[in-house]
Amino acid sequence: MLYALMGLGLSLVTGILNIPNFAHGALFAVGAYLLATVAVALGNFWLALLIAPLGVALLGLAIEYAGIRRLYAAGHDYQLLFTFGLALILSESIILIWGPIGSSYLPPEILRGGMDLGFTMYPKYRLFVMVAAGLLIFATWLFLEKTRYGAIMRAGIENKEMVSLLGIDIRMMFTVAFAMGAYLAGIAGALTAPIRGLNPGMGPDMLGIAFVVVALGGLGNLLGAIAAGLIIGVAQALVAAYWTEASTVVIYAVMAVILLVRPQGLFGIR
Amino acid sequence: MKKLSRRDVLKAGAGVAAASTVAGFPSILRAQSKEIVILGLWDQTGAFADVGPINDRGMKMALEERGMQVLGRPIKYITRDGATQAGTSTRRTEEAVDGDGAKFVIGPWSSGVALAVSEVAKRKKVLHLFSGGTEDISGARCHRYSFQWAASPYTAAKTVVDSFMKANPKAKRWHLLVADYAFGWSVEKYIKEVGKTHGIEFVGADRHPLGEREFSNYVQKAAANKPDAVAMVNFGGDAVAGAREIFNFGLTPKVPLIMSWSSGVEELVQLSPEIRQNIWVGSNFYYTADTPGAKEFVKNYSAKFGNPPGYAPSAAYSMTRLLLAGFDKAKSPEVQDVIKALEGIEVNDIVGRMKMDAATHQNIRPYFFMRCKQKAAMKHETDFADIIATGDAPLPKEYAACKDIGSF
Numbered sequence: 001m002l003y004a005l006m007g008l009g010l011s012l013v014t015g016i017l018n019i020p021n022f023a024h025g026a027l028f029a030v031g032a033y034l035l036a037t038v039a040v041a042l043g044n045f046w047l048a049l050l051i052a053p054l055g056v057a058l059l060g061l062a063i064e065y066a067g068i069r070r071l072y073a074a075g076h077d078y079q080l081l082f083t084f085g086l087a088l089i090l091s092e093s094i095i096l097i098w099g100p101i102g103s104s105y106l107p108p109e110i111l112r113g114g115m116d117l118g119f120t121m122y123p124k125y126r127l128f129v130m131v132a133a134g135l136l137i138f139a140t141w142l143f144l145e146k147t148r149y150g151a152i153m154r155a156g157i158e159n160k161e162m163v164s165l166l167g168i169d170i171r172m173m174f175t176v177a178f179a180m181g182a183y184l185a186g187i188a189g190a191l192t193a194p195i196r197g198l199n200p201g202m203g204p205d206m207l208g209i210a211f212v213v214v215a216l217g218g219l220g221n222l223l224g225a226i227a228a229g230l231i232i233g234v235a236q237a238l239v240a241a242y243w244t245e246a247s248t249v250v251i252y253a254v255m256a257v258i259l260l261v262r263p264q265g266l267f268g269i270r
Numbered sequence: 271m272k273k274l275s276r277r278d279v280l281k282a283g284a285g286v287a288a289a290s291t292v293a294g295f296p297s298i299l300r301a302q303s304k305e306i307v308i309l310g311l312w313d314q315t316g317a318f319a320d321v322g323p324i325n326d327r328g329m330k331m332a333l334e335e336r337g338m339q340v341l342g343r344p345i346k347y348i349t350r351d352g353a354t355q356a357g358t359s360t361r362r363t364e365e366a367v368d369g370d371g372a373k374f375v376i377g378p379w380s381s382g383v384a385l386a387v388s389e390v391a392k393r394k395k396v397l398h399l400f401s402g403g404t405e406d407i408s409g410a411r412c413h414r415y416s417f418q419w420a421a422s423p424y425t426a427a428k429t430v431v432d433s434f435m436k437a438n439p440k441a442k443r444w445h446l447l448v449a450d451y452a453f454g455w456s457v458e459k460y461i462k463e464v465g466k467t468h469g470i471e472f473v474g475a476d477r478h479p480l481g482e483r484e485f486s487n488y489v490q491k492a493a494a495n496k497p498d499a500v501a502m503v504n505f506g507g508d509a510v511a512g513a514r515e516i517f518n519f520g521l522t523p524k525v526p527l528i529m530s531w532s533s534g535v536e537e538l539v540q541l542s543p544e545i546r547q548n549i550w551v552g553s554n555f556y557y558t559a560d561t562p563g564a565k566e567f568v569k570n571y572s573a574k575f576g577n578p579p580g581y582a583p584s585a586a587y588s589m590t591r592l593l594l595a596g597f598d599k600a601k602s603p604e605v606q607d608v609i610k611a612l613e614g615i616e617v618n619d620i621v622g623r624m625k626m627d628a629a630t631h632q633n634i635r636p637y638f639f640m641r642c643k644q645k646a647a648m649k650h651e652t653d654f655a656d657i658i659a660t661g662d663a664p665l666p667k668e669y670a671a672c673k674d675i676g677s678f
Binding site: 101104105106112113122125126199201202237245248 | 320483486511521
């Protein structure tokens with residue numbers, strides 16, 4: 001579910017802005033660090049879970065407004081270099097602010113420990129994350145499918161010029177899309193913090209998987225990103241049950257096989 | 271004005287070349303004859319990027335203690351990023367040897383990478399000191415140029431299993447989580463060997479790649495086996511991620527977790543006290559070691575960096591001191607003289623009494639076993655654990671794979 005959440009955010013940015021966002025992983029890490037910082041400061045995990053992703057969304061807003069906006073007319077090389085540089089700046093900023101050594105942040109008391117599901121033990125917090133991520137994905141889908149602005153965004157993915165010609169402020173749409181992508185990365189990071197802890201390298205770790213999800217689902221295809229995220233997660237869990245050592249490799253093996261059969265991805269058209 | 275002829279240009283060229291020979295080349299020769307160049311091969315990128323900078327700290331401290339001098343000659347300390355990769359590490363070592371005149375190499379941190387660097391040391395005839403969990407450097411792939419500072423994987427396994435079983439005699443069902451590279455295989459082998467003597471049943475053993483961060487699948491399998499104890503043979507970020515996930519699944523603190531080859535402080539600081547509750551830790555160094563060398567080093571390191579040293583800076587510090595002791599004993603800066611001096615050398619250092627076995631180049635020294643403290647028992651933020659045992663049982667002859675260390 002977390003893979004789907006990350007992939008959805010990245011797909012939104014890739015689809016609407018047509019930019020390969022290499023800073024998506026770093027935004028994920030910022031979300032995790034912000035959650036721990038706010039939770040410790042307020043002494044409340046749930047409030048922190050609300051505030052931290054909003055902070056990342058604001059950061060995304062600023063990044064789009066001050067930086068990416070200037071590069072829409074430039075080629076992919078410039079955009080790629082910018083987002084790559086941004087990822088490095090954000091990662092180094094994490095080290096400067098929170099230090100180079102990782103740390104742990106525990107789930108709230110009520111979600112600690114494992115739950116016996118009858119056939120296996122599973123951490124309560126991971127079950128919560130599954131439900132929360134599922135709800136977030138559903139809410140994002142509702143927004144994109146059932147609201148007017150969502151329809152405009154989907155139209156923007158298909159044909160930006162046409163949307164612009166209809167008198168819609170496409171620049172504002174780009175800003176909103178980037179902030180939404182950042183929010184989804186931020187909340188994925190915040191939800192992950194109690195599972196994987198905090199360390200400055202956590203962003204790049206997740207970025208690779210997010211790109212696999214986007215490529216597998218079809219560039220810019222939101223439904224594809226959700227489906228690909230779930231497929232990757234399920235494949236990883238299934239393989240791990242029988243051949244633990246291959247649980248990481250399977251992510252890339254699944255991508256390779258599917259792209260060989262469908263080079264445009266599961267739901268992609270380009 | 272006379273035009274420049276071809277002959278004039280050639281003459282000028284010859285003059286410049288001669289001047290370089292007279293002025294420049296001897297200066298290089300002079301530098302080479304005076305300076306002793308020591309390379310610290312420490313990872314600044316890759317899986318052990320977080321360890322390299324603190325290795326560097328430890329090595330610098332040892333050199334600075336001696337005023338960056340040995341045998342009355344200045345020491346030129348150079349450091350290179352091995353990137354936790356065999357290719358990069360061997361290339362940069364060769365560059366440092368050929369380009370910078372390094373004849374003494376300490377590092378890197380990964381066992382698998384160190385084995386490749388050890389081959390470079392053998393080929394280039396430079397002295398190589400390493401600390402890690404592979405038994406091959408002082409075992410099947412031993413040679414005259416490489417030395418192993420860390421305890422033998424057998425010493426570590428024996429200390430950990432014996433001490434743990436003494437405290438938990440009923441914990442007979444073990445599940446292992448093992449890093450899938452040279453160090454993991456070596457320690458796993460001996461944990462199983464020593465385990466036999468205690469009647470331990472290994473109900474599961476899963477291997478994971480270096481740099482693994484998603485341990486839920488491994489832990490799910492471990493939980494399904496209902497073990498009395500889980501033992502990890504991994505290191506750094508892998509160990510931290512594994513310990514965290516084992517806690518998230520609710521295995522610890524009910525089931526004890528053994529970190530059999532831990533960096534100590536650097537790993538424990540990343541785990542909250544709740545996670546550390548029932549963790550037992552084996553390490554090559556812990557900062558409360560009751561030796562005069564450790565007390566002095568810990569005091570100086572803590573004053574300089576604000577936290578006590580773990581295994582990584584301590585190993586770099588002690589390896590450097592060992593090398594310098596080799597120079598002192600040899601009274602010569604020549605590689606082969608220092609190697610001969612190190613063979614069989616006995617010193618008292620931060621871990622206690624150490625003896626470098628001349629036949630295998632394996633350091634025979636104590637290994638530490640700790641039990642983590644409960645949160646309420648911690649006197650300060652870094653009061654993570656108590657040392658409950660040390661062990662220095664050397665590798666029995668029947669296991670020794672280094673039959674002949676060979677010649678120069």
